């Protein structure tokens with residue numbers, strides 16, 4: 001297949017190469033000098049900022065306050081919660097020297113902040129009146145990666161981590177599910193990723209959690225991407241760090257805590273949910289540029305067209321549209337069209353001298369419509385706003401249909417292996433970790449979640465014929 | 481002097497104890513477990529978020545784009561620019577182990593990102609058409625501190641660091657001064673700190689810079705706080721990292737680069753510029769709560785008053801005022817008054833049953849007015865908006881007058897030592913580093929800057945009688 005220097009391997013040919021080439025060529029990200037780290041370039045970082053703003057608003061609207069906790073955690077802190085240290089040990093980066101000396105106690109670069117926040121919560125909580133304590137932080141975290149993949153698995157990534165303390169299990173579980181719902185909403189309404197919310201099986205839980213919930217999105221290769229998690233930590237961390245309160249009868253009780261996080265991984269999710277052979281497709285609500293205008297004229301006419309284009313861009317900006325004028329003199333319109341398609345801009349306007357004379361522009365949509373439509377310059381702001389909304393809706397519908405077409409309810413092992421080869425399987429499972437391991441060894445599929453919305457169902461395990469667990473079907477798939 | 485448990489040592493008695501006690505008691509910050517680190521609590525972090533939003537908007541309005549660069553920098557990168565490595569070596573924190581192994585090359589936790597960004601700029605810049613390259617990042621950085629002081633000098637702090645590349649010195653210098661002006665504006669108009677912009681003397685330059693500019697604020701103990709810096713780096717980093725471009729004649733040239741940063745140190749500046757014996761005084765534009773309403777009633781009347789207060793709070797919120805209702809049942813109104821004075825809330829409203837019946841509330845201002853004023857509930861949103869603006873203006877005027885009253889133009893050594901004992905001295909100086917060192921050894925004062933606005937002046941050095949340098953007076957003071 002022919003492709004110019006800026007093109008990428010078609011998605012349909014090799015999904016993995018397509019992804020790796022695209023993230024770089026679309027100028028989203030680059031490898032950093034230290035193993036597994038990434039440089040998030042302005043175009044990629046703007047996607048993150050737009051997502052962040054939407055998520056941050058919802059985190060605040062649900063009563064949480066932002067704070068900031070230290071990057072460095074004394075090694076001994078991680079060891080206080082047994083499962084937690086076991087889960088993270090192989091991934092830790094450790095500072096042993098600082099200020100020109102060897103440190104007495106090594107400092108771990110935070111892989112997540114449950115431990116240091118637990119220590120602080122223990123100081124801040126004393127009475128039931130201090131509860132619930134609802135905190136969030138935006139931060140970088142480090143988990144050493146041997147097989148890094150930009151946005152999806154990197155040694156350093158950016159995220160928010162929420163940490164809350166409650167008087168009892170019921171309140172902590174309400175919080176855990178509330179934040180899962182926030183993640184589901186942001187994924188669906190902002191990133192146009194129709195995720196499935198559900199609970200992880202015991203084998204897939206977060207290190208130290210009593211219950212772990214997740215939202216799972218289906219990528220265009222049929223694999224699952226865990227896109228956000230919310231954990232009920234029970235009293236595990238409260239016990240390890242002494243987070244206790246006196247209740248209204250004056251008795252000391254342990255707090256019930258939660259934690260929940262969403263990260264720059266979501267950018268990878270956006271790329272793999274919507275992208276195609278031509279490159280990125282960005283949902284309008286996360287697109288750094290929602291509309292790109294390409295002036296098409298040279299010489300004398302060029303000046304007049306460019307002036308009109310700038311005027312239009314100003315009007316679109318005033319209407320709240322993120323617009324960019326591509327006035328590069330050194331490249332052709334054709335090059336620009338390909339470039340902005342590769343970079344996933346939802347809408348493109350082309351304006352030449354004849355369009356200008358007619359008071360129109362040609363509108364091309366990145367996806368969902370063949371050909372171009374003439375629109376009146378006069379109406380452009382309203383027309384484009386509507387087009388952007390339609391494009392956002394179109395993407396989430398397309399992704400939902402794709403997910404449904406690749407998800408099958410299966411009752412036999414051959415059906416199961418067939419389903420997970422190209423997508424997801426809804427199956428009954430015995431719940432035994434060994435059985436999960438066998439399934440993974442044979443098919444590479446793992447239990448993604450027990451969907452919250454799943455109907456009651458029971459019978460025998462799709463793999464081993466033992467009685468099924470959970471009272472509903474489990475969603476299986478291969479995952480990132 | 482009597483003080484309750486929540487009170488602090490009066491500022492006038494011991495400025496340093498006042499500061500250290502206040503930052504904790506006002507719930508802005510706490511010591512983190514690793515040496516010199518800080519936990520920024522929600523009340524302190526909100527101040528940072530408000531400052532960030534104002535600065536970020538201006539950084540974007542001047543054409544810069546945000547990006548994100550890795551936390552870990554290979555040790556060898558820092559060594560490429562000789563002055564830079566020398567400047568930072570003793571402050572570095574180093575990761576030697578990761579992923580369960582000893583690393584082949586140790587990784588430095590970024591003390592600043594000139595080197596890693598230089599490496600990336602070299603990849604991204606090839607033609608004059610790629611210039612200027614205008615980047616910024618919001619990040620945490622680490623500089624090991626032996627004598628930490630919350631917000632002012634901490635092992636880890638938060639900041640933004642701008643990094644730009646230009647075709648020539650003139651353009652890079654325009655950028656350097658433009659960003660200094662942005663810092664001056666944010667300090668003055670948002671933080672109400674009337675800083676003095678100027679250039680650092682050679683001895684006070686950033687490691688690797690050709691010229692360093694600063695904004696200096698005067699704290700209420702007469703000391704200076706360097707509150708933001710902007711550096712013209714010449715071609716030093718471009719040479720070390722190979723940042724070059726082909727000009728329009730097709731010849732390769734080195735870029736001229738700049739960097740500039742403002743940090744969480746500014747929160748310390750706000751505290752020390754405006755605070756008093758009673759505690760914090762926050763400028764309205766950075767106050768998490770601009771208005772606190774204290775309902776004053778118990779029992780049956782309590783319900784009615786609280787309902788009215790909530791209604792008023794909703795109206796104020798709709799008017800864009802950050803308002804908080806202190807409805808804690810377990811503490812007295814008097815305790816609340818002291819508490820919110822300590823925490824620096826600009827305006828307080830008190831409402832009891834009689835106020836309610838009269839359709840009024842009592843307004844108390846944190847500073848600048850004795851006594852309380854009755855305001856009509858009906859007009860509250862407009863009246864309070866105006867009061868907040870007046871309060872902001874009052875703070876910057878008060879700080880300007882204070883700075884002027886403590887700054888003296890001096891020509892003799894006794895005048896100099898007298899001036900820097902309680903404030904700043906404007907003096908002629910020879911420019912010799914050894915002379916700067918002697919002045920520092922004897923008075924603890926250092927050259928803060930050569931003010932941009934200083935009038936032409938020359939003569940002999942205030943200390944050594946050698947001919948003066950710089951063509952103007954230098955501002956000297958003790959500093960944080």
Ligand SMILES: [Zn+2]
Nearest residue numbers: 430435461464
């Ligand atoms: Zn089974």
Ligand SMILES: [Zn+2]
Nearest residue numbers: 910915941944
């Ligand atoms: Zn001298």
